[in-house]
Amino acid sequence: MSDVEETEIARQVAFRGGGFAPKPYRWIGLAVFVMLISLAELGTQNGFISPLTLPKPSDVFLKFRELYETGLLRKHLEPSLTRLAVGGALGATIGIAVGVLIGLFSYIRAGLVPLVAAIFPIPKIALLPLFVIWFGIDEASKYALIAFGTFTPTVVATYGAVDNVDRNLIRMAQSFGLSWKSIVRKIILPGAMPGILSGLRISLAIAIILLVAAEMLGAEYGIGAYILEAGSLYDLDRLFAGVVMLSLLGVLLSAVIGGIERYVLRWRT
Amino acid sequence: MDIRLSGISHSYDGFEVLRDITLDIPSGKIVCIVGPTGCGKSTLLRLIGGLERPAKGSVLQLGLPAEDCLNPLTYVFQDFALLPWRSVAGNISLVLEDHGMKKSAITEIVNNVLARTKLTEFARALPKQLSGGMKQRVAIARALAVKPAVMLMDEPLSALDSQTRELLMSDLVKLWTQQPFTAVYVTHNLDEAVRMGHSIVVLSRCPGKIREIIHLEKPLAERSYGDGELQFRQKYLWNLMRDEALAADAELVNV
Amino acid sequence: MNRRRAIALIGGAAATAGLAAPALSQNRKITVGALRFTSHSGSFIAFERGYFSDAGLDVELKFFQAAQPMAVAIASGSIDYAVTAVSGGLISLAQKGAVKVIGGALTEEPGIDGQKIIASDVAFKAGVTSPKMLDGKVFGMSTAGSSFHYMGSKIASAEGVSLKFKPLQKVGAIIGALKSGQIDAWSIVPHIAKPLARSGAAHIIGNVSDYLPNYQITTVFTSARNAAEEKAMTRNFLSGFSKGVADYNATMIERTGGEDGVSEMVRLIHKYVYANRPLEKAAPSIINGTMRLNEGAALNVTSIQDQLKWFQSEALVDADITMDTLVDSSYVKTIHA
Numbered sequence: 001m002s003d004v005e006e007t008e009i010a011r012q013v014a015f016r017g018g019g020f021a022p023k024p025y026r027w028i029g030l031a032v033f034v035m036l037i038s039l040a041e042l043g044t045q046n047g048f049i050s051p052l053t054l055p056k057p058s059d060v061f062l063k064f065r066e067l068y069e070t071g072l073l074r075k076h077l078e079p080s081l082t083r084l085a086v087g088g089a090l091g092a093t094i095g096i097a098v099g100v101l102i103g104l105f106s107y108i109r110a111g112l113v114p115l116v117a118a119i120f121p122i123p124k125i126a127l128l129p130l131f132v133i134w135f136g137i138d139e140a141s142k143y144a145l146i147a148f149g150t151f152t153p154t155v156v157a158t159y160g161a162v163d164n165v166d167r168n169l170i171r172m173a174q175s176f177g178l179s180w181k182s183i184v185r186k187i188i189l190p191g192a193m194p195g196i197l198s199g200l201r202i203s204l205a206i207a208i209i210l211l212v213a214a215e216m217l218g219a220e221y222g223i224g225a226y227i228l229e230a231g232s233l234y235d236l237d238r239l240f241a242g243v244v245m246l247s248l249l250g251v252l253l254s255a256v257i258g259g260i261e262r263y264v265l266r267w268r269t
Numbered sequence: 270m271d272i273r274l275s276g277i278s279h280s281y282d283g284f285e286v287l288r289d290i291t292l293d294i295p296s297g298k299i300v301c302i303v304g305p306t307g308c309g310k311s312t313l314l315r316l317i318g319g320l321e322r323p324a325k326g327s328v329l330q331l332g333l334p335a336e337d338c339l340n341p342l343t344y345v346f347q348d349f350a351l352l353p354w355r356s357v358a359g360n361i362s363l364v365l366e367d368h369g370m371k372k373s374a375i376t377e378i379v380n381n382v383l384a385r386t387k388l389t390e391f392a393r394a395l396p397k398q399l400s401g402g403m404k405q406r407v408a409i410a411r412a413l414a415v416k417p418a419v420m421l422m423d424e425p426l427s428a429l430d431s432q433t434r435e436l437l438m439s440d441l442v443k444l445w446t447q448q449p450f451t452a453v454y455v456t457h458n459l460d461e462a463v464r465m466g467h468s469i470v471v472l473s474r475c476p477g478k479i480r481e482i483i484h485l486e487k488p489l490a491e492r493s494y495g496d497g498e499l500q501f502r503q504k505y506l507w508n509l510m511r512d513e514a515l516a517a518d519a520e521l522v523n524v
Numbered sequence: 525m526n527r528r529r530a531i532a533l534i535g536g537a538a539a540t541a542g543l544a545a546p547a548l549s550q551n552r553k554i555t556v557g558a559l560r561f562t563s564h565s566g567s568f569i570a571f572e573r574g575y576f577s578d579a580g581l582d583v584e585l586k587f588f589q590a591a592q593p594m595a596v597a598i599a600s601g602s603i604d605y606a607v608t609a610v611s612g613g614l615i616s617l618a619q620k621g622a623v624k625v626i627g628g629a630l631t632e633e634p635g636i637d638g639q640k641i642i643a644s645d646v647a648f649k650a651g652v653t654s655p656k657m658l659d660g661k662v663f664g665m666s667t668a669g670s671s672f673h674y675m676g677s678k679i680a681s682a683e684g685v686s687l688k689f690k691p692l693q694k695v696g697a698i699i700g701a702l703k704s705g706q707i708d709a710w711s712i713v714p715h716i717a718k719p720l721a722r723s724g725a726a727h728i729i730g731n732v733s734d735y736l737p738n739y740q741i742t743t744v745f746t747s748a749r750n751a752a753e754e755k756a757m758t759r760n761f762l763s764g765f766s767k768g769v770a771d772y773n774a775t776m777i778e779r780t781g782g783e784d785g786v787s788e789m790v791r792l793i794h795k796y797v798y799a800n801r802p803l804e805k806a807a808p809s810i811i812n813g814t815m816r817l818n819e820g821a822a823l824n825v826t827s828i829q830d831q832l833k834w835f836q837s838e839a840l841v842d843a844d845i846t847m848d849t850l851v852d853s854s855y856v857k858t859i860h861a
Binding site: 233234 | 697
């Protein structure tokens with residue numbers, strides 16, 4: 001050993017591993033928000049940012065308080081949440097059902113997959129006038145728009161998830177003589193659940209986007225109606241208050257789905 | 270209940286994988302099937318269990334399975350095939366739920382097989398919490414729960430490391446000794462074959478034909494790791510298979 | 525050559541407009557926003573007949589689909605001058621120091637065919653034959669704080685009835701809702717109201733001018749910076765624009781050029797309005813849409829004051845906005861009526 005040291009140069013092997021492993025730093029996300037908002041506040045306070053460009057964050061906050069105190073917040077939130085709940089539930093339920101059927105039956109798959117592919121890229125907003133004719137200008141057309149918008153991504157996510165259920169598990173179930181119903185209920189549905197839930201995450205975000213579109217026609221109250229009115233009045237405080245409401249709604253829904261995932265998919269590694 | 274294979278041939282898209290297999294699987298014995306890669310071992314097992322139909326020939330059940338048998342032909346898979354969302358007990362009860370049994374009856378069977386496979390304390394664990402060896406024990410417990418007439422074991426120990434394999438082999442032998450069961454045991458591991466088989470069927474390479482059937486008289490319980498006689502048998506098997514294995518390995522994979 | 529001939533033709537008209545001859549700032553490049561409506565004809569005529577170039581302005585017309593983005597474009601400085609209705613959005617932008625109203629354009633004038641109050645066929649058959657019958661009915665509008673909202677609200681308070689307002693964003697959507705009976709009533713310019721009535725989808729049940737005489741519907745506006753700092757350029761724009769307006773009123777309302785004058789004017793306007801229809805089909809619509817534009821871009825401040833008050837009373841805009849914030853009345857004659 002010692003004569004190796006005499007004849008060769010000993011060098012430490014350079015480290016080249018590490019990285020590519022995301023670590024959770026929760027507070028950084030919060031810090032970014034706080035920093036951006038305080039920058040906006042500072043800029044609008046000293047006039048560096050004109051009132052035409054951005055509203056004062058503090059004004060937006062005041063608007064929020066005003067909304068809350070006058071009871072208008074509830075008046076706007078209630079119809080929107082109802083529309084979101086009814087439309088989203090309708091679209092997601094039918095979407096999951098159709099997706100499972102496509103996943104299970106080849107004839108249905110052959111018939112419906114091209115149809116779903118054809119309606120997926122249609123901007124549902126473009127169909128709004130049609131929906132008004134079909135379902136009337138009141139709530140039904142709003143439910144229909146949101147339901148339609150959540151339906152297609154749910155279908156695609158669901159049948160993809162059904163396709164991805166481990167075939168070995170199905171073969172196992174057949175080898176134990178499980179009935180078709182049991183295989184669907186106990187193997188395919190739980191096996192497809194991760195895919196369905198991550199599809200729902202996207203579908204519900206789309207539902208929130210469509211909420212604004214749905215409230216374009218004939219809605220007096222609702223977050224979307226509130227935002228549109230603020231936009232046409234060029235009232236930036238209200239506009240941002242409305243946008244913040246949508247963002248919060250999105251964060252909330254995502255958290256709810258996260259919670260459901262943690263509970264329903266606790267078997268996942 | 271015995272199983273008789275008579276003149277079975279099978280092919281996929283015109284590509285012949287099995288040719289004229291005739292074989293008896295006697296009740297209470299373990300029949301090992303060995304052969305080079307792609308000789309149709311697993312296909313043969315699927316044919317026996319009714320997961321596929323043979324192109325030619327037939328698979329016969331001789332006699333009736335026992336009264337309390339719920340699933341006469343029961344598989345144990347190489348990849349365990351456990352539902353990740355069900356606990357150990359849940360995975361076992363899964364295969365009992367379709368038989369119109371009372372809940373208490375199901376629980377009784379589950380507890381019984383868990384005890385036999387020494388899994389009682391893991392009843393509530395999820396598969397993700399178990400090691401590979403434990404998972405296969407759950408799969409074996411599940412198979413035992415339906416009181417099969419014949420166990421169809423498709424490389425049951427191939428996904429495990431050699432120490433775990435050794436442990437599980439002796440577990441299987443103990444289970445058989447307590448209560449002899451009939452099994453078709455497919456493996457590519459000759460050591461397993463000579464430890465577990467009352468008879469060993471050697472298949473040739475594709476299309477698989479029976480080359481030779483070897484009978485081992487030594488009781489299972491007396492076979493152990495490093496046994497001289499078994500090693501001699503194993504060497505004989507290897508000599509039989511070596512050329513086939515070499516040729517099979519050099520072939521283009523036909524999938 | 526073309527331009528010279530044009531100057532010779534309209535020399536008289538310019539004089540009657542009563543504006544000081546523009547201080548020629550040679551070929552200043554500006555952008556004027558417009559919607560493809562006949563009410564924007566002042567700009568089209570001034571552009572086509574070279575009145576803007578005479579005023580030393582090199583004008584580029586920029587077209588918009590709606591008034592709202594046009595107001596925002598003025599605020600952001602993308603365009604310099606435009607004509608639009610007073611709306612909550614416009615007042616808000618004025619409050620933020622972005623825009624100023626500097627003149628008037630379209631006006632409701634008693635005796636001249638103006639905006640109509642129309643009822644859907646369904647509502648009409650159910651007895652809504654005059655604005656008095658509108659109690660509890662649904663009135664269409666584009667958005668809260670739009671001119672439709674203002675008109676409907678004023679009509680309702682004059683008749684002592686209460687209306688439900690439905691925001692539908694776009695004129696097309698309102699027409700659709702009216703045809704299918706999803707809204708009961710609406711108020712709209714004559715060239716949209718009359719064809720609807722002819723087709724049987726709606727019925728004219730009144731005139732807006734009966735409720736809002738001298739209603740200043742559209743105004744000329746610019747950025748606050750132009751109004752305050754580019755006085756010469758603004759004057760030049762208004763002088764060119766006013767000549768266009770004078771031609772329009774003379775030809776289309778007073779008919780000084782007779783039928784030939786009208787058809788020549790229609791041909792000119794047709795380049796911009798209903799350009800996707802053949803001339804013979806577009807002509808009736810253009811003629812039907814004729815309403816007086818204020819001579820010299822005079823501004824009815826009384827009407828503007830009333831509109832501002834209404835927007836404030838509805839809490840659509842802040843209560844502390846004053847007329848001075850919204851209007852710069854130094855450029856044109858003001859009307860108090």
